Amino acid sequence: MVTEAPERVLDISDYSLDYRTVTGPFxxxxxxxxxxxxxxxxxxxxxxxxxxxxxxxxxxxYLPRNAEEVGGSIMLSGEELLLKSxxxxxxxxxxxxxxxxxxxxxxxxxxLSLGQQLSEVLLAHRxxxxxxxxxxxxxxxxxxxxxxxxKMMKRMxxxxxxxxxxxxxxxxxxxxxxxxxxxxxxxxxxxxxxxRQIIDLLTQLQTRTGVGALYISHDLALVSQxxxxxxxxxxGEIVEQGTTDRIFETPERDYTKMLVSASPDPRQRLVEKxxxxxxxxxxxxKDITVHYGRxxxxxxxxxxxxxxxxxxxxxxxxxxxGEILGVxxxxxxxxSTLAKALVGLNPFSGEIVFDGRSIRxxxxxxxxxxxxxxxxxxxxxxxxxxxxxxGEILSRPLKLYGRPEATLPxxxxxxxxxxxxxxPAAYADRYPHQLxxxxxxxVAIARAFASRPRLVxxxxxxxxxxxSVQASVVELLIALQRQFGTAYLFIxxxxxxxxxxxxxxxxMYRGDLIEITDAGEIASNERADYxxxxxxxxxxxxxHAATSFPNRE
Amino acid sequence: xxxxxxxxxxxxxxxAGTIIVLLAIVIAAVGPxxxxxxxxxxxxxxxYRGPSLAHLLGTDEYGRDILSRLLFGARSTVTMAVLSTFxxxxxxxxxxxxxxxxxxxxxxxxxxxxxxxxxxxSLLFALLIVNLLGSNSVNAxxxxxxxxxxxxxxxxxxxxxxxxxxxYVNAAIARGERGLYVVTREMLxxxxxxxxxxxxxxxxxxxxxxxxxxxxxxxxQPPAQEWGLMVSQARQYMHLSAxxxxxxxxxxxxVAIGFNLLGDGLRDVLNPRL
Numbered sequence: 001m002v003t004e005a006p007e008r009v010l011d012i013s014d015y016s017l018d019y020r021t022v023t024g025p026f027x028x029x030x031x032x033x034x035x036x037x038x039x040x041x042x043x044x045x046x047x048x049x050x051x052x053x054x055x056x057x058x059x060x061x062y063l064p065r066n067a068e069e070v071g072g073s074i075m076l077s078g079e080e081l082l083l084k085s086x087x088x089x090x091x092x093x094x095x096x097x098x099x100x101x102x103x104x105x106x107x108x109x110x111x112l113s114l115g116q117q118l119s120e121v122l123l124a125h126r127x128x129x130x131x132x133x134x135x136x137x138x139x140x141x142x143x144x145x146x147x148x149x150x151k152m153m154k155r156m157x158x159x160x161x162x163x164x165x166x167x168x169x170x171x172x173x174x175x176x177x178x179x180x181x182x183x184x185x186x187x188x189x190x191x192x193x194x195x196r197q198i199i200d201l202l203t204q205l206q207t208r209t210g211v212g213a214l215y216i217s218h219d220l221a222l223v224s225q226x227x228x229x230x231x232x233x234x235x236g237e238i239v240e241q242g243t244t245d246r247i248f249e250t251p252e253r254d255y256t257k258m259l260v261s262a263s264p265d266p267r268q269r270l271v272e273k274x275x276x277x278x279x280x281x282x283x284x285x286k287d288i289t290v291h292y293g294r295x296x297x298x299x300x301x302x303x304x305x306x307x308x309x310x311x312x313x314x315x316x317x318x319x320x321x322g323e324i325l326g327v328x329x330x331x332x333x334x335x336s337t338l339a340k341a342l343v344g345l346n347p348f349s350g351e352i353v354f355d356g357r358s359i360r361x362x363x364x365x366x367x368x369x370x371x372x373x374x375x376x377x378x379x380x381x382x383x384x385x386x387x388x389x390x391g392e393i394l395s396r397p398l399k400l401y402g403r404p405e406a407t408l409p410x411x412x413x414x415x416x417x418x419x420x421x422x423x424p425a426a427y428a429d430r431y432p433h434q435l436x437x438x439x440x441x442x443v444a445i446a447r448a449f450a451s452r453p454r455l456v457x458x459x460x461x462x463x464x465x466x467x468s469v470q471a472s473v474v475e476l477l478i479a480l481q482r483q484f485g486t487a488y489l490f491i492x493x494x495x496x497x498x499x500x501x502x503x504x505x506x507x508m509y510r511g512d513l514i515e516i517t518d519a520g521e522i523a524s525n526e527r528a529d530y531x532x533x534x535x536x537x538x539x540x541x542x543x544h545a546a547t548s549f550p551n552r553e
Numbered sequence: 554x555x556x557x558x559x560x561x562x563x564x565x566x567x568x569a570g571t572i573i574v575l576l577a578i579v580i581a582a583v584g585p586x587x588x589x590x591x592x593x594x595x596x597x598x599x600x601y602r603g604p605s606l607a608h609l610l611g612t613d614e615y616g617r618d619i620l621s622r623l624l625f626g627a628r629s630t631v632t633m634a635v636l637s638t639f640x641x642x643x644x645x646x647x648x649x650x651x652x653x654x655x656x657x658x659x660x661x662x663x664x665x666x667x668x669x670x671x672x673x674x675s676l677l678f679a680l681l682i683v684n685l686l687g688s689n690s691v692n693a694x695x696x697x698x699x700x701x702x703x704x705x706x707x708x709x710x711x712x713x714x715x716x717x718x719x720x721y722v723n724a725a726i727a728r729g730e731r732g733l734y735v736v737t738r739e740m741l742x743x744x745x746x747x748x749x750x751x752x753x754x755x756x757x758x759x760x761x762x763x764x765x766x767x768x769x770x771x772x773x774q775p776p777a778q779e780w781g782l783m784v785s786q787a788r789q790y791m792h793l794s795a796x797x798x799x800x801x802x803x804x805x806x807x808v809a810i811g812f813n814l815l816g817d818g819l820r821d822v823l824n825p826r827l
Contacts (some may be wrong), residue, residue: 344726375727377723377724379720382721383723385721386743388742396728397728400728400730444724
């Protein structure tokens with residue numbers, strides 16, 4: 001840790017913020033006490049809706065109109081920000097405080113070249129001439145690890161990758177040598193490997209410039225890679241703060257303990273070893289290839305050659321009965337494409353053998369296949385029709401496939417389904433929007449299990465959920481797996497989670513299946529190059545891996 | 554629902570629109586009962602009178618009370634407009650949703666056909682249909698409904714295309730639901746909000762379209778008390794009494810504006826993102 005000049009760059013004391021709503025004031029932040037020293041990264045960790053982003057905007061003094069500051073103070077190097085006029089704040093923003101946002105795709109203007117956007121910051125705040133600003137920008141880009149900075153300056157945002165864009169935004173944030181930088185989930189929209197590089201870059205730049213920083217994230221394990229201290233925020237209140245090691249080793253408050261224990265840790269296996277002698281392959285996919293896009297109407301007449309986008313390039317894998325097969329890969333690696341092909345949502349070429357029966361296209365998928373192969377989607381908001389009650393949603397598979405216990409009346413069958421996923425029977429009369437995200441995902445699970453399937457495809461089903469909810473959903477899935485012996489094709493980008501629950505792991509990259517390996521051997525050195533890079537990029541929760549973090553002393 | 558109406562009333566357009574439309578519905582319902590005179594009772598001595606205490610809005614070329622005729626006419630005018638719009642919406646939104654659900658070549662074929670139909674101006678198209686079917690109220694209703702169908706289909710399709718990509722539709726297809734179920738139970742209920750807004754606004758177009766048809770002598774036939782027909786007949790006598798022309802025109806304008814405002818209000822309420 002940096003020891004010289006322990007002066008406070010940012011000092012928030014007893015700060016509270018309300019939003020005025022139709023139903024009265026909503027308390028977003030309550031009595032926030034935070035301080036960041038020069039050269040320190042403070043991690044701010046909280047689940048969605050905890051007020052972490054509102055706090056960031058409070059510091060930037062850029063609040064929505066219905067915001068009302070109830071009291072407290074926000075000091076930047078001893079100056080009260082709450083007393084500054086909007087005109088004065090314009091000078092502070094960008095030059096003394098800067099911010100890096102979550103999605104690099106939307107925080108750059110698509111109609112301006114990257115160089116124009118970066119040198120604009122220097123023109124506005126450092127009073128350089130355009131030529132000086134341009135030259136300075138090139139050296140800034142070199143600093144953030146862009147290989148050909150002069151060429152990159154002339155490109156438009158859509159011509160750069162997500163990682164490159166985030167690097168440019170970081171360059172802009174550091175451009176005016178600010179006293180304080182806010183990182184608002186800077187790697188959430190990026191792939192694991194890119195995210196790791198960005199975090200390394202952040203910590204490097206931060207150590208070099210000695211700037212104070214607030215690192216906001218929902219991912220405790222991720223924050224621990226960069227932050228010296230961590231503050232945990234829950235429902236607008238700072239629950240606990242302390243050094244990173246202290247938070248992980250001896251969390252004091254229940255909420256922190258829950259957060260620490262909810263981050264998946266590959267060393268704690270949650271499923272038993274599968275009996276190797278058990279029945280063989282349940283579903284076998286052979287050379288599944290999926291193309292996207294159809295040749296445009298009439299375009300053949302004028303001689304255009306249509307080149308389709310490849311979603312999957314001859315993927316072959318087999319799911320054994322009762323097995324959890326994990327599929328991991330970055331976004332765009334073809335994981336979901338494969339899932340959709342297996343349930344007949346994507347036209348595919350190749351062959352699926354299910355239970356000895358060959359299926360060569362969507363038309364071959366009969367009722368029996370559909371009953372036995374169910375899918376659960378990522379966003380429970382999107383997978384439950386907002387205009388149907390939970391009871392009606394759950395009644396559909398019962399009507400289509402028949403009830404498991406034929407004697408049971410429908411209402412009771414639905415209540416039993418709800419009980420299976422630990423939801424009260426009264427939920428049958430509710431609409432999806434009256435349920436929380438985790439509860440909605442439980443309904444989606446109940447719907448998939450209504451037909452007693454033999455294979456359930458879980459397409460990123462935990463990634464839209466908060467960590468604590470995610471842990472309980474995973475636990476429920478494992479309990480159901482024990483009860484019914486269902487096989488899962490569990491798709492996720494969270495490698496740590498897979499190492500906890502999967503029997504075997506399939507690694508995908510850009511539409512190809514790289515390899516399939518036993519979960520226990522995923523970290524071995526014999527794995528493919530890409531797998532090893534993936535393993536290297538995924539942060540482990542520090543309580544078990546304190547030595548593997550070169551960024552902290 | 555209570556929260557919904559509260560928000561609707563809170564916006565100025567919503568409040569004004571609701572009041573006017575409610576008033577129009579009340580008049581359509583009880584108009585004949587509160588009318589001071591028989592709408593077809595002639596009095597040759599009281600022709601072309603301006604507003605007076607005995608005849609609040611004056612009298613027409615046969616000495617009939619204009620207020621009574623307007624009150625009686627509200628029923629056919631407003632009901633016809635609402636019915637035809639509703640019919641057009643129903644057919645249009647079904648076509649639009651099915652087209653979005655089918656996608657690909659079928660979608661292309663349906664939408665290009667509708668584009669072709671839409672390229673004919675709506676009044677001309679309605680005139681064509683009425684001429685083919687014969688001029689009476691029911692045919693005018695059908696004509697307006699058919700005229701509205703392509704535009705409603707287009708609007709519904711644009712919303713339905715987004716709904717088509719939602720996972721609840723995917724989930725329904727993956728579990729092997731029939732196409733009809735997916736269209737009617739999964740997709741239609743979720744495209745209905747913007748369609749309702751468009752429908753409300755279109756009622757005002759329908760009122761004016763009906764008035765135009767009647768004005769051209771292709772809708773309701775005399776001695777019916779339809780507002781557009783009243784304007785058409787008053788035209789010949791406007792230099793004798795302008796009131797005959799002003800009152801029914803004003804009635805049409807007010808109701809049309811009312812539905813338009815209600816549509817604006819609904820749009821704000823149903824779409825919180827705006």
